[in-house]
Structures are given as C-alpha cells and as structure tokens.
Amino acid sequence: MIYFLINNNYHFYDLELLIKDSEFECALIQVPHTLAIVTENPRYSKIYNFEYFYKGFLSLFNFKKISKIHKQVDIEIKVHKEDVLFVYSDYEILNQYIIAKFKKAGCKVYILEDGLATALVYNLTTKPLPFKQRLELLIFRYLLGYSYTEMVFENENYYPVINDQYVDGVCFYLETKIKRNIPIYYLKNNTKRLEHLQDNVAVFLNQDTYLFDQSEESYFEDLQLIFSQISKNFSKIIFKFHPRETEEKKKQIKLALNNYVNIEYIENKIAVEDLIRSINPKYAISYYSSSLKNLFFLGVEPVFIYHLLPSISNNEFSIILTKYLTNLNYTFLNSFEELSPKYNTNLSMVAVTNQLKDLI
Incomplete structure (x- = not known):
C-alpha cells in the first residue's frame, strides 16, 4: 500500500496531480490544519483522519488527549514492511509520530515538497535553543516519546523536525540544495499551465x-x-x-x-x-x-x-x-x-529524472 499524509488543501491539490495517472493502490492519511477533510474518494482505498494536538507549549501537557490520538493512530493504521509513506511535512509533530511508525516497521518514507517551506526549513540548522524551546524539546523526547525530534529555528520561528535517519529521500520539483543529510529526488510536476494570461x-x-x-x-x-x-x-x-x-x-x-x-x-x-x-x-x-x-x-x-x-x-x-x-x-x-507587464523572472524547469513509481 502507498500511503500519503497531508495537512492542508495545497497538499491535497498537489497530491491529486501527482497520482493522476498512477495505478497503484493508495491510502490517504489526514492530519488537518487548513484542509477540507476528505471522507470519500474512489482513488483511495483507505482514508484516515487524526486530530493534530500541538498548538503551542501548553498543549504538550494534555497527556490524556495526546495518548488518545497516538492510540487511535496505532489501532487504525496497520503497517507492513512493503508499504511506502509519502508526507509533505515533518514539522507537524503528529506527522513525525506517523513517520516513525512506518520507519520502525521497515517501510520507505519520503518527504514531498511543501512549496518553498521545505527548501527554507531544510536549510536551517540546529543551534543552542532558548530555555523555553529546550524545555519543549525535552517534553517531546522524554515525556511524549518523540526521541527522534530535533528543533531548528530562525528569529522567533521554531520548527520541530524529525531526525534525518527516518527519511529515505526528499522530493522537489525545482533544483534545490539542502543542509539536511537526506537524498534528493526530482519529480515531474503535472500541473497544466494556463494560457492567455x-x-x-x-x-x-x-x-x-x-x-x-x-x-x-x-x-x-x-x-x-x-x-x-x-x-x-x-x-x-x-x-x-x-x-x-x-x-x-x-x-x-x-x-x-x-x-x-x-x-x-x-x-x-x-x-x-x-x-x-x-x-x-x-x-x-x-x-x-x-x-x-x-x-x-x-x-x-x-x-x-x-x-x-x-x-x-x-x-x-x-x-x-x-x-x-x-x-x-x-x-x-x-x-x-x-515591476511592469514586461518583467520576466526567467525561472525554468529542472530536467526530471524520477517518476513517483520509481521511488516505490
């Protein structure tokens, strides 16, 4: 089974384009932030929906709720070694729990490009954290069992990311360099270009x-x-x-x-x-x-x-x-x-060497 984990409407929009002509069996996992929740769709043989719990520092102390969500994930998703997981973001903390579940079962796990966010966050590095974020990281690791979580930040923006060893590759549509120690794959973008702009x-x-x-x-x-x-x-x-x-x-x-x-x-x-x-x-x-x-x-x-x-x-x-x-x-x-009607940014597509099926 090929599983896709999404959090927002852009993820679903991109996913529908990505698998448009594929024939493999798909399952959809939703951890909704800004997402119109999918309840039925013939393209997916299984559809899951889990509430995200991380809404800031104080939300980490709702142990009963977090434990209930973890238990729901473990009961509903039955993972097999031959399964593959594609996920758009590892800085949603419940996504990390799901990634670790698949990885511990011996599955391949790939990150799909989440627009510019992936390129930006994946070029941040770990560095000494302020006290509150150090405490938050300790709670993730030692009270909630997220031993694989690390923290990167820029200014006042903090991002919990999963240890690189839990990811088999990150997929981009345009040429990208990252500081994380994860293999890069380039995929074809299936978006149909508009005419008569x-x-x-x-x-x-x-x-x-x-x-x-x-x-x-x-x-x-x-x-x-x-x-x-x-x-x-x-x-x-x-x-x-x-x-x-x-x-x-x-x-x-x-x-x-x-x-x-x-x-x-x-x-x-x-x-x-x-x-x-x-x-x-x-x-x-x-x-x-x-x-x-x-x-x-x-x-x-x-x-x-x-x-x-x-x-x-x-x-x-x-x-x-x-x-x-x-x-x-x-x-x-x-x-x-x-900035006028004559301006051109000169962006161009990267030469694509991989289809989604090549990673499965």
Whole structure:
C-alpha cells in the first residue's frame, strides 16, 4: 500500500496531480490544519483522519488527549514492511509520530515538497535553543516519546523536525540544495499551465509579516511603498488576504490602501490556485509566500519582493531564499518601478529524472 499524509488543501491539490495517472493502490492519511477533510474518494482505498494536538507549549501537557490520538493512530493504521509513506511535512509533530511508525516497521518514507517551506526549513540548522524551546524539546523526547525530534529555528520561528535517519529521500520539483543529510529526488510536476494570461493584471498575496518578521508600523509603511509603485503599472490588482488575518486587520489594511482604486479584495479563503484559474493574471506578487513557487507551475510569473524591504530582507529565511532563487537563475527586481507587464523572472524547469513509481 502507498500511503500519503497531508495537512492542508495545497497538499491535497498537489497530491491529486501527482497520482493522476498512477495505478497503484493508495491510502490517504489526514492530519488537518487548513484542509477540507476528505471522507470519500474512489482513488483511495483507505482514508484516515487524526486530530493534530500541538498548538503551542501548553498543549504538550494534555497527556490524556495526546495518548488518545497516538492510540487511535496505532489501532487504525496497520503497517507492513512493503508499504511506502509519502508526507509533505515533518514539522507537524503528529506527522513525525506517523513517520516513525512506518520507519520502525521497515517501510520507505519520503518527504514531498511543501512549496518553498521545505527548501527554507531544510536549510536551517540546529543551534543552542532558548530555555523555553529546550524545555519543549525535552517534553517531546522524554515525556511524549518523540526521541527522534530535533528543533531548528530562525528569529522567533521554531520548527520541530524529525531526525534525518527516518527519511529515505526528499522530493522537489525545482533544483534545490539542502543542509539536511537526506537524498534528493526530482519529480515531474503535472500541473497544466494556463494560457492567455492577462499581463495587466496581478495578484498580491498578503502575508502577516507583522506577526513574525516586522512591527505593524513597518508593515504598513512597506505596504504603502509597494502599492504606490505597483498600482501604477497594472490596471487591476487582486489583493488576497492571508488565511490567518483577522477581520479587524483586514479593515485596517483596506483603510491604509483606500486611495488605490484599482485594488479588488478577496475576502474568502479560496485556494490561491483556484483564484488564479478564475482570473488568469500573469503576475503573482508577495513577500516570500510559498504559493509563489506553486503558481510558477501554472505559468504565472512569481514576483518576490522581500529583498526590496529593509525591514525583512536580512533575516535568515531571506538569506536562504536569496541563495535558493539565485541558484535557479531567478531575475530579482532592482526596484518596484521594474515591476511592469514586461518583467520576466526567467525561472525554468529542472530536467526530471524520477517518476513517483520509481521511488516505490
């Protein structure tokens, strides 16, 4: 049996493309974060659903609930040595429990690319942790039995990852270098590229950088800087809020951009891929959203702007991302004035040597 472990709607979207023409028997494991839960689907002979429990430090002390979830996983999933597990993220902690279950049974385990997040997190390294995170790691390892968990971080962002020995390979769609000691495989991306894209229309994918990477004041200053330039170069800009943003924050952002009449706001949580298909813009603009890379496969030009904003351009993530994009021969904007219907990022596909079936 080939098992696929997903956490959000993008994972399911990518998975459906990945297995579209395959004939092997599949099972679907869901640990939902932002996922429309699948209850029935003829493509999967078995479908599992488990609640994630890690919601911050205090959630680790709900031992009864965690034990109940672990027991549910062990009872429902019967693993055999010939099974294979594909998972999009090892920094969801319950995913690690499931990965370890398969690996201890002698199964192969592969990580599938989770947009830019995989390339970024897999280039972070372990280093001395602050007290709270050291304590958290001790709880993972010695109270919850996650002996295989390690912790990497950048600024205030901490990621529990599984020991490299539990993973047989990580799969990417574009050429990628990582610091983790895991073999890399390149897979063909089966996304159908869009035609007749509108070069005078752009989508802006907002990110809640004011929660993690900069102050609210600098966020709104940057927002004014960005739109004072790009609003001149496109007849329409579709502004998509981040799924985490509150109604109050949306109101503040709209008020800040009130002078720009060519902005159309997307209030719902429609998948960005579906949004792109409905409006066919040539450009998608964001700070460093993982979705930009995914949209490239649809034929959209992914425009990163983090490097033009001093308040967020020098953190560790930005430095790693710059190295990654440079390795792909990405053409960076030198200024916002360059962002016009003539701009081309020059990204290209990698020569693919592996199909999913080659890893099974």
